[in-house]
Amino acid sequence: MKEKRERVPVNWHKELRLLPGYIVVILWVLFTFVLLGWVFAASLSKTADIFKNRVFSFPTGLHFENYIKAWGASNVSTFFTNSLGYSFISCALLILICAPAAYVLARFAFKGNKLIQTSFVSAMGVPVIMVVLPLFSVIARLNLLSSTWSNRFVLVFLYIGINAPYTTIFLTTFFSNISRTYEEAATIDGCTPSGAFWKVIFPMAQTGIVTVTIFNFINIWNEYFLSLIFANSDKLRPVAVGLYSMISAMKYTGDWAGMFAAVTIVFLPTFILYLFLSEKIIGAVTGGLKG
Amino acid sequence: MNKNRKFIIGFLAPAVIMFILVFLYPIIRTLMMSFFKIDSVTGGIETWKFEGLSNYQALITTPVFQTSMWNLFRIWFFGGIIVLSFSLLLAVILTSGIRFKKFFRAVIYLPNIVSAVALATMWLQYVYSSKFGLLTTFFNAIGLKSAAATQWLDSGHKFRALLLAYCFGMIGYHMLIWLSGIERISPDLFEAAHIDGANKPQQFWYITRPLLKGIFKTNITMWSVTSVAFFVWSQLFSTVTADTQTIVPMVYMYMQTFGAGNTVTERNAGLGAAVGVILCICVIVIFTLTNRLIKEDDLEF
Numbered sequence: 001m002k003e004k005r006e007r008v009p010v011n012w013h014k015e016l017r018l019l020p021g022y023i024v025v026i027l028w029v030l031f032t033f034v035l036l037g038w039v040f041a042a043s044l045s046k047t048a049d050i051f052k053n054r055v056f057s058f059p060t061g062l063h064f065e066n067y068i069k070a071w072g073a074s075n076v077s078t079f080f081t082n083s084l085g086y087s088f089i090s091c092a093l094l095i096l097i098c099a100p101a102a103y104v105l106a107r108f109a110f111k112g113n114k115l116i117q118t119s120f121v122s123a124m125g126v127p128v129i130m131v132v133l134p135l136f137s138v139i140a141r142l143n144l145l146s147s148t149w150s151n152r153f154v155l156v157f158l159y160i161g162i163n164a165p166y167t168t169i170f171l172t173t174f175f176s177n178i179s180r181t182y183e184e185a186a187t188i189d190g191c192t193p194s195g196a197f198w199k200v201i202f203p204m205a206q207t208g209i210v211t212v213t214i215f216n217f218i219n220i221w222n223e224y225f226l227s228l229i230f231a232n233s234d235k236l237r238p239v240a241v242g243l244y245s246m247i248s249a250m251k252y253t254g255d256w257a258g259m260f261a262a263v264t265i266v267f268l269p270t271f272i273l274y275l276f277l278s279e280k281i282i283g284a285v286t287g288g289l290k291g
Numbered sequence: 292m293n294k295n296r297k298f299i300i301g302f303l304a305p306a307v308i309m310f311i312l313v314f315l316y317p318i319i320r321t322l323m324m325s326f327f328k329i330d331s332v333t334g335g336i337e338t339w340k341f342e343g344l345s346n347y348q349a350l351i352t353t354p355v356f357q358t359s360m361w362n363l364f365r366i367w368f369f370g371g372i373i374v375l376s377f378s379l380l381l382a383v384i385l386t387s388g389i390r391f392k393k394f395f396r397a398v399i400y401l402p403n404i405v406s407a408v409a410l411a412t413m414w415l416q417y418v419y420s421s422k423f424g425l426l427t428t429f430f431n432a433i434g435l436k437s438a439a440a441t442q443w444l445d446s447g448h449k450f451r452a453l454l455l456a457y458c459f460g461m462i463g464y465h466m467l468i469w470l471s472g473i474e475r476i477s478p479d480l481f482e483a484a485h486i487d488g489a490n491k492p493q494q495f496w497y498i499t500r501p502l503l504k505g506i507f508k509t510n511i512t513m514w515s516v517t518s519v520a521f522f523v524w525s526q527l528f529s530t531v532t533a534d535t536q537t538i539v540p541m542v543y544m545y546m547q548t549f550g551a552g553n554t555v556t557e558r559n560a561g562l563g564a565a566v567g568v569i570l571c572i573c574v575i576v577i578f579t580l581t582n583r584l585i586k587e588d589d590l591e592f
Contacts, residue, residue, distance in 0.1 A: 021384035101306035131317035161313025278397040286471040
């Protein structure tokens with residue numbers, strides 16, 4: 001719910017002083033809107049109209065068939081379902097794996113606690129290129145890329161591994177801000193430490209968990225490099241890689257409208273998430289930094 | 292205590308095991324690989340041939356790799372100046388008391404949540420298009436026919452086109468980092484300065500700037516970490532494999548090890564590993580240098 005704000009009377013003198021700032025920001029926002037709006041409009045036009053540069057006036061009406069075509073003919077539906085599946089499963093498992101670890105790191109003093117936290121923080125700065133070769137070598141030698149399901153498993157495993165350090169560190173900060181009195185009360189009531197965590201603390205950390213999950217979802221949805229290397233066939237590719245191969249193909253078929261429709265389909269899920277949850281997403285960006 | 296210990300280990304184990312499998316072991320192995328000649332990525336250790344530093348020597352003398360490092364440096368350096376200054380400017384504007392701050396902030400960050408492939412396609416196929424592109428339309432509308440006729444994606448303009456498009460996508464993220472720093476500065480300081488007659492630029496120079504040193508470091512570190520992983524944009528902007536205008540080390544490594552294209556005469560995964568190690572060293576050097584050069588004065592605020 002939006003909080004009701006008291007109307008601040010417009011102080012024209014102050015606003016005038018801020019005018020240069022307004023101009024910069026408004027131009028910036030305008031450009032972003034034109035960029036995204038044009039692509040969206042183009043996805044509803046005919047390729048011929050795009051080339052005549054008459055995208056916003058829709059001289060031949062709205063062409064939703066671009067979407068139907070892109071969705072059906074160009075594998076977009078496969079890429080889309082793949083990405084959806086990978087993202088959901090990885091996000092859920094990430095929480096199951098990272099939340100308990102984060103809780104222990106935030107609450108218990110033991111040998112190695114600091115070391116683990118420092119390692120996780122440094123892992124966030126390690127370029128993928130530094131880990132990808134051995135991963136590929138081991139996974140290929142285990143013959144995991146030969147069957148569809150083991151290949152899917154590999155992708156989910158990697159998405160989890162790559163995002164685990166950030167998720168853990170983010171949640172560690174979050175858990176350390178929850179008062180200890182809750183577990184103390186739970187323990188007095190006869191809860192085991194792990195029972196206290198799952199029944200009392202975990203539900204209380206909901207906001208933090210939701211925030212980091214949205215962030216993970218967007219990251220995994222947009223992940224490119226690992227998917228490019230590890231997804232072995234079109235059947236397994238997520239949207240980012242699939243879109244790339246489609247764009248390369250569309251250059252030859254000349255179906256620009258279809259290409260923009262595909263771009264829109266790829267971009268829409270994260271965009272819709274963002275429309276509703278931009279505050280949370282922005283919070284996750286800066287929240288993960290203070291490690 | 293013993294019971295607690297079991298509990299701690301049980302809770303930590305999955306995350307730590309993931310870390311060891313996906314980070315620790317691969318990092319050590321990549322480091323080792325960089326000293327060997329390895330014909331196939333999937334070859335076992337018994338097939339590796341120890342060659343000391345020859346992979347590094349080979350890389351340093353390879354013209355394509357030199358070009359890729361030079362391109363990466365230009366992206367890091369010029370892109371860094373553009374992104375960090377524009378993002379700071381936007382952050383300062385947003386905190387100067389303008390209306391609709393949250394809306395502006397959300398829109399400026401928006402490009403960061405869009406898949407890089409989709410965003411790069413928008414730029415390539417729309418903004419830079421010579422037929423119906425935004426730039427062409429815009430320059431035609433204001434009557435600059437010669438600018439409108441520019442081929443933004445020919446080899447003379449491509450690198451700058453790539454840099455501009457990439458920077459646009461990154462500014463939102465760095466703006467958020469700046470914002471988090473600026474918002475921590477107590478408004479009392481600005482108020483006091485305002486009463487003393489300091490104008491906005493003066494307030495920025497004498498209050499915001501010195502207090503933002505720590506955030507500046509964070510920004511440089513994050514910028515360097517993402518720059519090093521530069522890949523998608525380069526792949527999308529290059530029309531041929533090993534396009535000297537846009538090639539970056541990670542693309543080179545991808546070609547080298549996974550053999551995309553015919554430019555690679557000999558496959559050697561050890562070279563790919565060495566590229567990774569070099570990039571890592573770059574990040575560490577930048578990190579240490581910024582820590583040395585920018586001393587945080589531990590100001591309380």
